[in-house]
Amino acid sequence: MISNIAIFDLSTGTATSFLRSDRHLEAPNWMPGDDQLLVNSDGRLFRLPLEAPRLEPIDTGFARRINNDHGLSPDGRLIAITDKTETGKACIYTLPSAGGTPKRVSENTPSYFHGWSPDGGTITYPAFRHGYDDGADIYICPADGGPERRLTFGFDTCDGPDHTPDGAWIWFNGEKNGAVDLWRIRLDGSGLEQMTFDTRVNWFPHPSPDGAHVLYMSYEPGTEGHPPNRDVDLRLMPAEGGEARILLRLFGGQGTLNSPCWASDGRRFAFVSYEV
Structure with a gap:
C-alpha cells in the first residue's frame, strides 16, 4: 500500500502531491503557518514540512495508539487526539502542538475527536x-474537560462532526433507514437540517474557514460504514446547501480526510489517496 499526501487548490482546480510513502498515512491537518501538515501513522503523530517533505515524529508521551481523529486548536497551541493506550477504548486528549504529555478531555469512552469550536472552548x-x-x-464538551452534552437523537448512527467558522453550526454525517446524508445542527441541539439528498453515502463534512463551502467525501450507493480502499469522490457544496460539484475521484476512503483538512485561507485542503 502506498500513501500519497496531496493538496488541492480551489483556485487552479488541481492537486499537487507532496509525499508518497509505503507507510500507511492518514488524515492530514494543517499546522500553524500553513507550511506543514500533521498526519498519523502506526499509532503515532508526525509533522510533514511542505518545503522539504519528510516525516518528523511528535512526542505524544504515553499515547501510542493514536488514530486518525485529531486536529489543531484554532490558536494552534494544542493538538486534540484520540487514543486507546490508557483506557483500551477511544478517548480524547489534548497535548501541546510542539509535543508533550496528553491531558485527558473526555470522561466517557469510546469518544472520537472531530472538531474544535472557533473560539477553542468546545470540542465535538x-x-x-x-x-x-x-x-x-x-x-460536545468543554475543551478543558467536563460534562458532555448529546446533540443528536433519532439516527441509526452519526459521525464526522465539524464546526462552521462562525460557530453557528456543527455539520455531521447521519444515517437514517440506510441512507447516509450530511446534516447540520446548532450547538444547543436545535435547528437540525438535512443538507444532502442524493443516493450516495456521504461522510466527513468540513466547512471551509472562509465560510463559503463544505468539503466532504462521497462513497458509491450501498457502501456500509466508511471503509478503506474504495473509489470515492471528494465533493464541494455551498455552505448554505445546494448542488455539490465533484473535485476529485480517487482511491481512498478511511484515512483520506477524516479530520479538519483546510488551510487557513480556505483555498486549499490536504488529503490522502492510496495505491495498491
Whole structure:
C-alpha cells in the first residue's frame, strides 16, 4: 500500500502531491503557518514540512495508539487526539502542538475527536454510549474537560462532526433507514437540517474557514460504514446547501480526510489517496 499526501487548490482546480510513502498515512491537518501538515501513522503523530517533505515524529508521551481523529486548536497551541493506550477504548486528549504529555478531555469512552469550536472552548465528537450496535451520536464538551452534552437523537448512527467558522453550526454525517446524508445542527441541539439528498453515502463534512463551502467525501450507493480502499469522490457544496460539484475521484476512503483538512485561507485542503 502506498500513501500519497496531496493538496488541492480551489483556485487552479488541481492537486499537487507532496509525499508518497509505503507507510500507511492518514488524515492530514494543517499546522500553524500553513507550511506543514500533521498526519498519523502506526499509532503515532508526525509533522510533514511542505518545503522539504519528510516525516518528523511528535512526542505524544504515553499515547501510542493514536488514530486518525485529531486536529489543531484554532490558536494552534494544542493538538486534540484520540487514543486507546490508557483506557483500551477511544478517548480524547489534548497535548501541546510542539509535543508533550496528553491531558485527558473526555470522561466517557469510546469518544472520537472531530472538531474544535472557533473560539477553542468546545470540542465535538461522535460517541457510543449504549453499545456499538446502537450506533454513535454527536456530543460536545468543554475543551478543558467536563460534562458532555448529546446533540443528536433519532439516527441509526452519526459521525464526522465539524464546526462552521462562525460557530453557528456543527455539520455531521447521519444515517437514517440506510441512507447516509450530511446534516447540520446548532450547538444547543436545535435547528437540525438535512443538507444532502442524493443516493450516495456521504461522510466527513468540513466547512471551509472562509465560510463559503463544505468539503466532504462521497462513497458509491450501498457502501456500509466508511471503509478503506474504495473509489470515492471528494465533493464541494455551498455552505448554505445546494448542488455539490465533484473535485476529485480517487482511491481512498478511511484515512483520506477524516479530520479538519483546510488551510487557513480556505483555498486549499490536504488529503490522502492510496495505491495498491
